[in-house]
Amino acid sequence: MSTSSPPIVSAVRLRKCYGSQRVVDDISFNIERGEFCGMLGPNGAGKTTTLRMLVGNTPNSGGELTVLGRPIPADARAMRARIGIVPQADNLDPDFTVVENLRVYGRYFGLGRRAIDQRIPELLKLAALDDRAGFRINQLSGGMKRRLSIARALINRPELLILDEPTTGLDPQIRQNIWHLLRQLQQDGLTLILTTHYMDEAERLCGRIILMDHGRILADQTPQSLVRDHIEPHVLEVHGESVNAWRAAHPLNGPIRCEQLADTWYYYGANLEHLVKSLDGWNGLRYSYRAANLEDVFLKLTGRELRDG
């Protein structure tokens, strides 16, 4: 990370209101060149609205925003010539083949025929779609469509790639495959911002996490330091039909934090060995004892109530 070059994104007291509701409430952050930044938060936290402001598809209600040195939304259209956007739901053209999708999209960027034809083989190779060039979109699998969406967003050789939930709804192998592609792009020097609901995705990919809730930033640091700073090192999860009897027989002592989520009890602490031992001999109990992770931090900082919509 270089400190001399200007930030890729600079948001100062950025705000978005719909009526009296503050969807994004005075958030400030910079994103530097080469960063892979994840935006996390429950539904309605303001992640997608923040992304929409970033690309100029939603004007901000207050604060200042520059992307690639350009004021947004004033210069959004010109700025978008230098970024790539991968939407939450694929919006590839179903009437077109893989190559036609790339070609038509390249024209939206004002690229000439020669520049596009030169770029297409590189993108097909990157997305491992070389042998699918002439296929129509409905002949592609879900993972291929996603890779094509990413390839399409790279047609203009962007400096910044923005992805809104890039692996939602994909099976585990395909997610691994997409992650590999995204890591490769970061190694090539691209700056990436993504939103996700998957903590494992954020933990694997992102060097930095911006955790949002209710339109505010709750934490902004590396995934490792998030876990270190905000949560006890170990977690024990217990559930099963005899969980209440077990709890009555083993009242807590020592510095252990305990929470219930649905039918599962969570114990957090530096040393839970004695608690784990006490599970021996109980039938009808299921448990897992593990190191704390980003998901635990997420649940601690954003609360455990169910968010729908």
Added chain:
Amino acid sequence: MADRFRRWLAVWRRNALVWRKSAKTALLGGFAEPVFYLMALGYGLGSFIGQVQGLSYIGFLTAGILSTSAMNSATFEGLYLAYTRMEVLKTWDAMLAAPLSVADVVIGEVLWMGTKSVISAGLILAVAWGFGLAQGWLALAVLPVVFLTGICFGSMALVFMSFARSYDFFVYYISLGVTPLVLLSGVFFPLEALPEPVRFVTAWLPLQPVVQVIRPLVGNAWDWHMLQLLAIPAGYAAASLLIAIRRFERRLVQ
């Protein structure tokens, strides 16, 4: 300006490529049906009617069919197909993720709607020519007129579409707007058959002036008064286009 035109053209070319891929079926709807109407009504009904305003009935009807076909293809594109691109395929979202503005997308779409009108009316004109129903070089001037007609009705359809939450909504526009307009704009019978107040109203709506301009052009006649008549669809086109851009800016970029 050149840069702006290039952006509109990128949108136009996307739609043109989709159209080319399904041109056969698209032509059937936009071309075969109006030709059937022209032939059946023109020769069938025409044999009972004789001359209308100094023309054979089918000669009279030709201009009406050309005008309504131009209007219908742009209207269908502006309602159903544009809604599909915006709401179902999210094609517009993809365009707005590129360096295109809402105005670029709307103008590119409207230019395509004008083109669709030229394609369908142009083919009908060729058939009419083959049957001797259109004659002279001036008949070719019908093409820019139907382009304007497409721009006008395409923009108007987009304004209405900007309020739509489902396809059902378009039935109101077709049943309460388009159909009465066709019946009262001198397409099938001369305006003189209509009561004075109705004629007064339809003279200020965009279809009737188009029919009044195309009818003499098909017969190779020119009158400077035609340009005055075309100011009405041009005015509707300009106003609707501006409103459509504002409406979609509010709907898509909020």
